[in-house]
Amino acid sequence: MIAAKERTKAAAGAADPMRPELYRVQRSRRESSDTFTLELTPPRGYKPTPFQPGQFNMLYMPGVGECAISISGDPADDGVLLHTTRVVGTVTRALNGCKAGSRVGIRGPYGAPWPVAEAEGNDVVFVAGGIGLAPLRPAIFHVLAHRRQYGRIVLLYGARTPEDILFKPMLRKWSSRLDMDVYVTVDRAEAGWRGNVGVVTNLIKRAPFDRLNTTAFICGPEIMMHYTVLEILGRGVNEKGIYVSLERNMKCATGFCGHCQMGPFFVCKDGPVFRYDKVKRWMEIREL
């Protein structure tokens, strides 16, 4: 111990959690004017950690930077990794430029998942706003794959315009199922739209679920989640049955950078999915 002058091996005796693996883009699929889905495969010899619905990865574009994106694929399918992203700034724009063969750095999966196992035996209500459908999709895949474990399955989805509706073929398929109720609404209709118009919270009043045995999974802008929770509570669902997924600036996803803090929580590791009663107090404080 005292003759401590000999040198240790590099820092990376243990792996650096900030170091990504370079995945290959198989395909980039357009979902709407500003949203696309990347299909990615891991580098040869690398075995990814299986993900749980609601978890996210940090996506890295060489020369540009990194950002947090939820996994939008089927947790039972470990062949390809799916990320559905809306272009809002520098990194998301660069990701949008990826073509088959491009490399994207991936590290993860991170964060607390939607508690799909705990919801077994209950009706499950998914409420999605905009891009919020992407982080919910793996949970929907899961409950449909374990259909008999759940009561009614309801999806309430609000998009800005009909053009912005994500995963249209999949929504059509889900709508046609007899064991799932799908309601879609848009903020602004266009000619030819025959569905609902208005905010997604309007759909909650008549959605079919048993207030005493319901688990609600909500993902969308914070203000939308706020009103959605109020409506669901109004229907008599217990706070402890409601889950929300929060968004904060994230630089590390490993609890080191401090950026994602919200009161006592690190959204990256304690969340992003939280049971509503645990975060209610903090969500109500402005500029927290």
Next chain:
Amino acid sequence: MTRIKDIATAYLPAEGLQALIDTLRQHHDRVLGPRVREQAIRYETISSVADLPRGVKDEHEGGRYRLHQGEEATFFGFVVGPDSLKSIVYPPRLTLWSMKRSGHEGTIEDQDEPVGSTAILGVRPCELAALAVQDKVFLGHGFEDPHYRQRRERLFLVAVECLQPGAHCFCDSMGTGPGVNGGASWDLALTELVGDGRHGFLVRAGSDAGREMMAKLPLEQAGDGLEKARETALAAAAKSMGRTLDTDGLKKTLYDHVDHPHWEKVADRCLACANCTMVCPTCFCSNTMEETALDGSSAARTRVWDSCFNLDFTYIHGGHVRRSVKSRYRQWMTHKLASWQDQFGVIGCVGCGRCITWCPVGIDITREAAVLQGKPTKTSGRTTS
């Protein structure tokens, strides 16, 4: 770095301090200690007792720091400077890895170099406490930071107890000083005693490595008198803290006062300069930046210290979560004193007082907390020297 009982206590006459430095230098790649640089006491490489700021006193007040050369023979008659161990175990700027590109292909390489062993002389008790807090952040909660680990594992810590606390100090309130007890494990602890015509150090070992080191020093029997002198001096030091902070119910006070009008008052003065977070030995926030070669052939990820006082810290598409300075100061202080407890099981403040001294407008965490606690406050503490 196993913690063992303080088996050994002995006396090192002041003339033996050079032998300690020499022995440290023989066994470690670098030896750091307090040194005056740019009118501040900083951790710098030392090779001789002549490098130490002998007789130097530091004056601390809100927004004020001055060094004065005094006549005293003491080697450690000052308290903390703007540096803390933080920059040694968690460098302000560190390239984590880089990537070389050719076409679509790329290879990633770790960039952090192996570090040598570092012995540090003159580590204050609050510094040890801060290191224990940082350990929880970087090693104790889920993910582990290998960059921190490799630096942390190769420290040899020679602590020095504080017998003359500063006007900004409140370690006694936080239970982190002025004596060495608890905190991160240390190797040697010194107490500088002057009296009865003698000047020297009471030396204790806190680890096996420390005990081995002691065997190499020109030590003398300590005797009960010196141990008593140490206790008396520490008790006096605890009573002469420039500031106090009542930690009773602190978490609840902060959580319950998010809307207190005092936040607005602090915000009126706060420049959001982030000085407090930079000098704080426990603040750990960082950003990771992308650095690219001009020809695009390579890129690197560099981690730099960041601060919750920066507006962009909370940017998400559509706006910043903490727009107002009020919300940012509230975040900082609430994190230190309250949410840190939920996150890591300890208070995030060790009472070193740096944020008070290096705040250009003299915002004072102890005073601001006292206002929230509804306690009467005095505007300033006593000045040392």
